[in-house]
Amino acid sequence: MFARLRGKVANKSVDRMILDVGGVGYDIMMSLNTYNQLPENGEEATLHIHTRIREDAFDLVGFADLEEREMFRLLLGVSGIGPRVALNILSGLSPAELVDTLMRENLASLTSISGIGKRTAERLIVELRDKVKDLEYGLNAQEAAQADRLGETLKQLQSALINMGYKAATVEKVATMLKPEVEDGVELGELVRLALQKMMKTR
Structure with a gap:
C-alpha cells in the first residue's frame, strides 16, 4: 500500500493525473482542490495517497495535504458515499470548509454540490458531525x-x-x-x- 508518492507531473486534468516516479507512471485520481495546488507538467510534486484495492482494479487517490486525505477517508465511511462522490465533495469544499459546513448543519452548502441531494446531505451531517468536531483544522x-x-x-x-x-x-x-x-x-x-x-x- 502506498502512503506517499513523489515524482514529476507527466500529465494532469481536473480529476486525475499521471505522476512519473522513477520512470513509472502512476494514474492517480484527485479532487479539484488538489489539482489547483499541483505544479506545471514536468515539475516535481508530492502526493499523499489513499490506495483502493478491488477485484478488478487497483485505484490510487492523491491529495495535496493530509487533512484532505483524512476527510476523504471519513467520507468513505458514510453509507452510500464512494470515492468519486467523496472527491466531488472535496472539489466543492476544502476540509476546513467541510468541517464548518457539518458543524453548522448547513444543508444548503452541501446540496449545492453536484450529486448531493437533501437526504445524502442529512446523512453526512448525522454520521460525520461528531467525528469532525475535534479535528484541529476544524477548530474555527x-x-x-x-x-x-x-x-x-x-x-x-x-x-x-x-x-x-x-x-x-x-x-x-x-x-x-x-x-x-x-x-x-x-x-x-x-x-x-x-x-x-x-x-x-x-x-
Missing part, C-alpha cells in the same frame, strides 16, 4: 458553530422578554448581563427567570 468551525448557538439563544431570550412587554433597550442590557449563563448552557426558561429577577432589581 467549532467556535463559529458555538457562537451561532449562543447568538440564537440570546435572540430567543430577548424575544421572550419583549413579548412580555419589556422595552427592547432594557431587554438588550439584561441579555448582555446574562451572556456568561448563556455560554454555560443554562436553559432558556431559567434564563428568562434570571432576566426577570435582574429587571426587578433595577427598577
Whole structure:
C-alpha cells in the first residue's frame, strides 16, 4: 500500500493525473482542490495517497495535504458515499470548509454540490458531525458553530422578554448581563427567570 508518492507531473486534468516516479507512471485520481495546488507538467510534486484495492482494479487517490486525505477517508465511511462522490465533495469544499459546513448543519452548502441531494446531505451531517468536531483544522468551525448557538439563544431570550412587554433597550442590557449563563448552557426558561429577577432589581 502506498502512503506517499513523489515524482514529476507527466500529465494532469481536473480529476486525475499521471505522476512519473522513477520512470513509472502512476494514474492517480484527485479532487479539484488538489489539482489547483499541483505544479506545471514536468515539475516535481508530492502526493499523499489513499490506495483502493478491488477485484478488478487497483485505484490510487492523491491529495495535496493530509487533512484532505483524512476527510476523504471519513467520507468513505458514510453509507452510500464512494470515492468519486467523496472527491466531488472535496472539489466543492476544502476540509476546513467541510468541517464548518457539518458543524453548522448547513444543508444548503452541501446540496449545492453536484450529486448531493437533501437526504445524502442529512446523512453526512448525522454520521460525520461528531467525528469532525475535534479535528484541529476544524477548530474555527467549532467556535463559529458555538457562537451561532449562543447568538440564537440570546435572540430567543430577548424575544421572550419583549413579548412580555419589556422595552427592547432594557431587554438588550439584561441579555448582555446574562451572556456568561448563556455560554454555560443554562436553559432558556431559567434564563428568562434570571432576566426577570435582574429587571426587578433595577427598577
